[in-house]
Amino acid sequence: MFNLxxxxxxxxxxxxxxxxxxxxxxxxxxxxxxxKMAEMAERASIETGVCIGVAPQMVDxxxxxxxxxxxxFAQHMDPIKYGSFTGHVLPESVKxxxxxxxxxxxxxxxxxxxxxxxxxTRAREIGLISVVCTNNASVSASAAALxxxxxxxxxxxxxxxxxxxxxxxxxxxxxxVEAVRRINPKITVLCGAGITGGEDVxxxxxxxxxxxxxxxxxxxxKSPYKVMIEFAEAILKVKR
Amino acid sequence: MFNLxxxxxxxxxxxxxxxxxxxxxxxxxxxxxxxKMAEMAERASIETGVCIGVAPQMVDxxxxxxxxxxxxFAQHMDPIKYGSFTGHVLPESVKxxxxxxxxxxxxxxxxxxxxxxxxxTRAREIGLISVVCTNNASVSASAAALxxxxxxxxxxxxxxxxxxxxxxxxxxxxxxVEAVRRINPKITVLCGAGITGGEDVxxxxxxxxxxxxxxxxxxxxKSPYKVMIEFAEAILKVKR
Amino acid sequence: MFNLxxxxxxxxxxxxxxxxxxxxxxxxxxxxxxxKMAEMAERASIETGVCIGVAPQMVDxxxxxxxxxxxxFAQHMDPIKYGSFTGHVLPESVKxxxxxxxxxxxxxxxxxxxxxxxxxTRAREIGLISVVCTNNASVSASAAALxxxxxxxxxxxxxxxxxxxxxxxxxxxxxxVEAVRRINPKITVLCGAGITGGEDVxxxxxxxxxxxxxxxxxxxxKSPYKVMIEFAEAILKVKR
Amino acid sequence: MFNLxxxxxxxxxxxxxxxxxxxxxxxxxxxxxxxKMAEMAERASIETGVCIGVAPQMVDxxxxxxxxxxxxFAQHMDPIKYGSFTGHVLPESVKxxxxxxxxxxxxxxxxxxxxxxxxxTRAREIGLISVVCTNNASVSASAAALxxxxxxxxxxxxxxxxxxxxxxxxxxxxxxVEAVRRINPKITVLCGAGITGGEDVxxxxxxxxxxxxxxxxxxxxKSPYKVMIEFAEAILKVKR
Numbered sequence: 001m002f003n004l005x006x007x008x009x010x011x012x013x014x015x016x017x018x019x020x021x022x023x024x025x026x027x028x029x030x031x032x033x034x035x036k037m038a039e040m041a042e043r044a045s046i047e048t049g050v051c052i053g054v055a056p057q058m059v060d061x062x063x064x065x066x067x068x069x070x071x072x073f074a075q076h077m078d079p080i081k082y083g084s085f086t087g088h089v090l091p092e093s094v095k096x097x098x099x100x101x102x103x104x105x106x107x108x109x110x111x112x113x114x115x116x117x118x119x120x121t122r123a124r125e126i127g128l129i130s131v132v133c134t135n136n137a138s139v140s141a142s143a144a145a146l147x148x149x150x151x152x153x154x155x156x157x158x159x160x161x162x163x164x165x166x167x168x169x170x171x172x173x174x175x176x177v178e179a180v181r182r183i184n185p186k187i188t189v190l191c192g193a194g195i196t197g198g199e200d201v202x203x204x205x206x207x208x209x210x211x212x213x214x215x216x217x218x219x220x221x222k223s224p225y226k227v228m229i230e231f232a233e234a235i236l237k238v239k240r
Numbered sequence: 241m242f243n244l245x246x247x248x249x250x251x252x253x254x255x256x257x258x259x260x261x262x263x264x265x266x267x268x269x270x271x272x273x274x275x276k277m278a279e280m281a282e283r284a285s286i287e288t289g290v291c292i293g294v295a296p297q298m299v300d301x302x303x304x305x306x307x308x309x310x311x312x313f314a315q316h317m318d319p320i321k322y323g324s325f326t327g328h329v330l331p332e333s334v335k336x337x338x339x340x341x342x343x344x345x346x347x348x349x350x351x352x353x354x355x356x357x358x359x360x361t362r363a364r365e366i367g368l369i370s371v372v373c374t375n376n377a378s379v380s381a382s383a384a385a386l387x388x389x390x391x392x393x394x395x396x397x398x399x400x401x402x403x404x405x406x407x408x409x410x411x412x413x414x415x416x417v418e419a420v421r422r423i424n425p426k427i428t429v430l431c432g433a434g435i436t437g438g439e440d441v442x443x444x445x446x447x448x449x450x451x452x453x454x455x456x457x458x459x460x461x462k463s464p465y466k467v468m469i470e471f472a473e474a475i476l477k478v479k480r
Numbered sequence: 481m482f483n484l485x486x487x488x489x490x491x492x493x494x495x496x497x498x499x500x501x502x503x504x505x506x507x508x509x510x511x512x513x514x515x516k517m518a519e520m521a522e523r524a525s526i527e528t529g530v531c532i533g534v535a536p537q538m539v540d541x542x543x544x545x546x547x548x549x550x551x552x553f554a555q556h557m558d559p560i561k562y563g564s565f566t567g568h569v570l571p572e573s574v575k576x577x578x579x580x581x582x583x584x585x586x587x588x589x590x591x592x593x594x595x596x597x598x599x600x601t602r603a604r605e606i607g608l609i610s611v612v613c614t615n616n617a618s619v620s621a622s623a624a625a626l627x628x629x630x631x632x633x634x635x636x637x638x639x640x641x642x643x644x645x646x647x648x649x650x651x652x653x654x655x656x657v658e659a660v661r662r663i664n665p666k667i668t669v670l671c672g673a674g675i676t677g678g679e680d681v682x683x684x685x686x687x688x689x690x691x692x693x694x695x696x697x698x699x700x701x702k703s704p705y706k707v708m709i710e711f712a713e714a715i716l717k718v719k720r
Numbered sequence: 721m722f723n724l725x726x727x728x729x730x731x732x733x734x735x736x737x738x739x740x741x742x743x744x745x746x747x748x749x750x751x752x753x754x755x756k757m758a759e760m761a762e763r764a765s766i767e768t769g770v771c772i773g774v775a776p777q778m779v780d781x782x783x784x785x786x787x788x789x790x791x792x793f794a795q796h797m798d799p800i801k802y803g804s805f806t807g808h809v810l811p812e813s814v815k816x817x818x819x820x821x822x823x824x825x826x827x828x829x830x831x832x833x834x835x836x837x838x839x840x841t842r843a844r845e846i847g848l849i850s851v852v853c854t855n856n857a858s859v860s861a862s863a864a865a866l867x868x869x870x871x872x873x874x875x876x877x878x879x880x881x882x883x884x885x886x887x888x889x890x891x892x893x894x895x896x897v898e899a900v901r902r903i904n905p906k907i908t909v910l911c912g913a914g915i916t917g918g919e920d921v922x923x924x925x926x927x928x929x930x931x932x933x934x935x936x937x938x939x940x941x942k943s944p945y946k947v948m949i950e951f952a953e954a955i956l957k958v959k960r
Binding site: 502511535537538539541543555556561567573586639640 | 742744745746747750751775777778779780781782783795796800801802803804805806807808809810812813814816817823826827828829879880935936
């Protein structure tokens, strides 16, 4: 377990292993619900000591960053600077709103290669943790060459299915971990897609991932809090 | 002058003629600066009685909507519903953050035709004023068939130049007003691009526009407040 | 039945009613197979007297235009001029290859509104028949304002299903015909999606369409030739 | 100097060092002009023994591949298979038209990372030489992880300027060569942007490039043939 990024100590810092909860545009995690979901994540993080980050929608970043002290991530940002970019997401705006990091290139918001490179660079410049999402081991290797802080591999065909990548396609995780390590061993590898139970998380960690990127498995659960606790405990069991 | 949309009476309602200030991703209108800029707009609106709306970046919508009672617009929204749309702008998120309306298809954030149609429909469904941006009279006619609340025509080659559309290409404004009226006379036509002085605004109104969409002309001005007053007074002179 | 476009008389001219066969990137209509498919379309057109056009892939336009004398359409073109546009489809290149027209904004190749406008203009400039594809009546009205030669409405959810738009959603056809007529009665309306039998075609014509845009219904049929004959005869029965 | 790809021997095989001429959508290299330009390239290749490839527009691939026996490249292809992809470029269609390879991700036709990966895989599957275009050393390293046959680095700000990358930004070339070598030494590195004279080409080769990707420097020259000869001789001088 190590510490990425900021010098601050405490809940707000991004540590691995990490459970990163993507709120997508789910009703259960929009507006007031987004704040409640983030508060549950904070409680689960305090209770277990495992780092839990949340990635809410753009307009919810600021209120959540004010309400909780766990790390908040943007779901996307554009590789732009101050200027004439109506309707785009300025990295600085995300940072000022209180985000600790950002997803880049999620499978629902794919970017051009040159833009991923520029976004990772912009994140580094202004002190945001960059999490580049990828779809397989070869794209993960490619992303690793851009030197982001983290890579989250998610086979898109498994996203939202409840069929966990760590069981259905364990080789995607192991090959990604290996490929990324070969290119830059400092990069943290997460995995995602279809993760709904603690055993899926444990399997992911055993395969070499340093955390999970999860959405519906937590947000759409009957009790998101219980699932977060279950995930965190599964991580602790493997890591002990 | 008429009243669009909500039943509420007061500063927060969208009325025409309108001055709509696009904050883009300008440093002068990001974060704290965005709130100050919105407060200046509110003061200018109170002083002159002219409706002034602001279109800040996504993360700034909520704090601005809480600070001022003039109408706030999103710079963009995606034609999506609750669901799996990581990194996209959910119309409901914009509405809950306090926006009264949204720009759609700004020249710096062009959309596919079917998505403009869907975004206008979504705006109508949830009670957001839709302002579709266009680049010429024929695209304005095309947008009019989708029945948005407003159309803002801006020849992209003049944006940010300081050469006002109302002087350099007055026929774009008159032809747009005519073309839109022929298809749907209820739609409000704004114009933009290159507007920096009161006389540019007055010219736009005389050509049939019911307001202006303006960015650098106000945001990058030495005294944005003075320019807003100048614009509002120019409108009042023509409208009296 | 009338004559669109070129002064030439004969098979090669685009006439309505029209059966427009989209080859997509189907194996059955790529390379040598594309030429055979076009030759079947020519035979069916000669036998029935009904205009049958084909829309093959880009590299197949020139050989097909040399082999047959029915009208050939591009599946897409970019709204560009001579210059630095690597990897784009220059309208002039399509024209010189022998195309009579082009699809624009097919549901599998959607364009931004300003680009549809520019593509229709470019087609007009160089004498290509423009067929703008749309997904519903309101988008069809919007497209009509751009004054293309034809509009082909296809509800995307029915494409490739075998459930014909003319039966499942007849109101999409009638409302499109009405909406387009209101804006510009000179524009020809085609309909597509799910058309597999002669009765589907007959229904479309009865609803006011001047032809059909069809892909798998013909290309994936056991005997494309027989289906083309069936479609043409269905049109003739209604039109007599 | 080595031999990439096919088992055939002769002009048509892709060898390094290579001069790859991008025809873009220039009038001087469209339709009949494209064939003439390709014939000049063939003559220059025969005269000097240096491999010269041409990348014409899609509709010109087949006639050029029939007219000359130098390698022909597509300017772009989509990472698709046979199916429903109207308006897209099927790799098989490019291959059947006679292309030996394809550009992927040119700065005027940037692709999403996952699509570059898929396009390189598809090229490998069907036996097309893949040339991935990049904009700097870090993106080149990223592309190298996808294992294309060649990488062509071109700082976009220099394209078409006549200011050669090999002089203005030699470090882009050397860093790219190094970065690519570290990840996969089998990949050929080309460089481009602003190359207009033999000395620019010689400089590129001295910096470690195995060839150049060039467009206006040849296509817009008064005598493209002479420039091709000049470029080829510059290569031979350095390589001897």
